[in-house]
Amino acid sequence: MTLLNQYEVLTIMLLFGISMVAAVRWKTKTEKHAEGFLAADRKVSVWQGALSIAVAWIWAPAIFICSEQSFSKGLPGIFWFTAPNIICFFIFTPLAIRLRKLVPYGYTLPDFIYQRFGKDKFVHIAFLVIYFGYQLGAIIINTLAGGYLLHALSGIDVSLAIVGMATIALAYSLLSGLKASIFTDVIQMIMVLGITFVLVPWTIHNSGGWQTVINGLGGVDGTHKSLFDPWIAFTMGIPMTLGLISGPIADQMFFQRAMAVKVENIAKTFIYGGLLFGLVPITLSLLGFIGAAEVAKGAMNVNDAQLVGASVIATFLPKAAVWAFVIMAFAGLCSTLDSAMCAISSLGSIDIYKKYTNKNASETQIVKAARIYMVSMTILGTSIALCQPKLLWLFLIYGALSSAGLFPTIFALYWNRLTARGASLAVMLSLLIGTPLSIYANITENAILIVIAAVLSVSIGFIVCLISGFSNKRKTFDYKTVSSNKVLESSLK
Numbered sequence: 001m002t003l004l005n006q007y008e009v010l011t012i013m014l015l016f017g018i019s020m021v022a023a024v025r026w027k028t029k030t031e032k033h034a035e036g037f038l039a040a041d042r043k044v045s046v047w048q049g050a051l052s053i054a055v056a057w058i059w060a061p062a063i064f065i066c067s068e069q070s071f072s073k074g075l076p077g078i079f080w081f082t083a084p085n086i087i088c089f090f091i092f093t094p095l096a097i098r099l100r101k102l103v104p105y106g107y108t109l110p111d112f113i114y115q116r117f118g119k120d121k122f123v124h125i126a127f128l129v130i131y132f133g134y135q136l137g138a139i140i141i142n143t144l145a146g147g148y149l150l151h152a153l154s155g156i157d158v159s160l161a162i163v164g165m166a167t168i169a170l171a172y173s174l175l176s177g178l179k180a181s182i183f184t185d186v187i188q189m190i191m192v193l194g195i196t197f198v199l200v201p202w203t204i205h206n207s208g209g210w211q212t213v214i215n216g217l218g219g220v221d222g223t224h225k226s227l228f229d230p231w232i233a234f235t236m237g238i239p240m241t242l243g244l245i246s247g248p249i250a251d252q253m254f255f256q257r258a259m260a261v262k263v264e265n266i267a268k269t270f271i272y273g274g275l276l277f278g279l280v281p282i283t284l285s286l287l288g289f290i291g292a293a294e295v296a297k298g299a300m301n302v303n304d305a306q307l308v309g310a311s312v313i314a315t316f317l318p319k320a321a322v323w324a325f326v327i328m329a330f331a332g333l334c335s336t337l338d339s340a341m342c343a344i345s346s347l348g349s350i351d352i353y354k355k356y357t358n359k360n361a362s363e364t365q366i367v368k369a370a371r372i373y374m375v376s377m378t379i380l381g382t383s384i385a386l387c388q389p390k391l392l393w394l395f396l397i398y399g400a401l402s403s404a405g406l407f408p409t410i411f412a413l414y415w416n417r418l419t420a421r422g423a424s425l426a427v428m429l430s431l432l433i434g435t436p437l438s439i440y441a442n443i444t445e446n447a448i449l450i451v452i453a454a455v456l457s458v459s460i461g462f463i464v465c466l467i468s469g470f471s472n473k474r475k476t477f478d479y480k481t482v483s484s485n486k487v488l489e490s491s492l493k
Contacts, residue, residue, distance in 0.1 A: 046269050
């Protein structure tokens with residue numbers, strides 16, 4: 001079902017791209033300093049940071065999946081999609097505060113890991129596999145899923161949509177790095193919230209009011225009205241909760257913003273960010289309930305559940321509203337893409353170039369390296385997306401990466417008995433055992449095995465770290481030496 005033609009979508013992409021590049025050009029200069037390009041001078045305010053991290057977590061698929069969950073699985077479906085997504089901000093907050101306390105002028109979590117474990121290259125590279133893989137996955141998944149969705153909405157060629165989205169996000173991110181990302185994130189989140197708060201109430205009014213929403217609370221088949229449906233809580237709630245809680249902890253986008261906001265505002269930034277994020281899926285889920293009610297009474301047809309939100313808007317609102325919905329999805333997509341590009345630039349320049357290629361690199365050389373990594377990894381991610389791999393496999397690998405880093409990261413930040421060998425083994429065993437099992441479980445659609453795989457992925461890291469720490473008779477690290485190490489705090493200042 002095409003709601004717009006491909007020329008309309010191309011027009012939206014072109015206008016959006018020109019607007020973002022012009023806004024960045026107007027607001028920021030071409031950044032030449034590492035502190036500005038990689039950490040936005042560490043002067044990001046509470047609301048800038050909150051809006052930025054909220055929209056960076058609103059992936060384009062999430063704009064569609066939230067209404068799909070309420071449409072297909074009713075109240076429990078949207079609950080288990082939204083609640084862990086919000087909770088993960090609160091769980092991440094103390095980790096962000098801890099890292100910033102230890103390395104006030106740091107740049108990446110793997111950079112801390114490198115120092116924490118005595119410059120051990122093996123554990124550093126193990127963590128880099130997770131963090132680079134996570135950001136590369138963000139580029140692949142968002143360009144590919146966005147390409148599929150824009151194709152479904154308009155018939156536009158998937159490859160053209162993929163290249164167009166990646167090019168737009170890269171164009172303005174190259175100018176001033178994280179400064180550009182955060183500035184455009186604020187604009188994009190305001191767009192997302194503004195469009196959502198106009199379109200959804202308008203749709204509710206035109207569809208018959210709140211009674212229509214109430215009629216669809218049980219999903220399209222009307223059987224999912226219990227918020228804590230035990231089967232959905234088990235098969236969907238457990239794996240999704242573990243995956244979403246692990247996500248930010250393996251996500252340099254989160255840690256990069258933790259290093260960029262004013263140190264006294266970290267808690268407020270991430271708590272407000274989580275609450276702002278939650279407004280979007282909760283509000284958009286109402287479109288899924290409306291769709292379920294309309295389909296149940298035979299007043300509407302939905303061929304693709306992922307597009308139920310757009311279909312409901314097209315049914316009850318004029319075509320301009322569909323334009324607005326696509327712009328909202330595009331804003332969410334680009335915000336994640338530019339955030340992933342900036343995260344990659346910090347990982348590449350600090351954790352690879354400065355550590356293994358040019359230890360005495362100047363600021364100019366580091367910023368140049370950051371831009372090179374940003375471009376090269378975007379090209380790599382876009383190239384993989386153009387091959388159109390199965391989204392299921394991408395999501396599985398992505399989830400396995402985040403699960404493998406969960407407990408090794410927490411223990412590394414808080415427990416001084418964890419050894420480099422223990423941390424690296426925890427990461428690698430989790431990836432080698434948990435990932436294949438998760439892939440097999442999802443391919444065979446074995447609900448119980450999917451849950452076991454999700455639990456096993458994080459449990460391996462937890463158990464291996466515990467064994468490593470308790471078998472170590474002495475404290476291997478003094479956190480006080482980290483926080484007082486000026487070289488570690490900023491080798492660039």
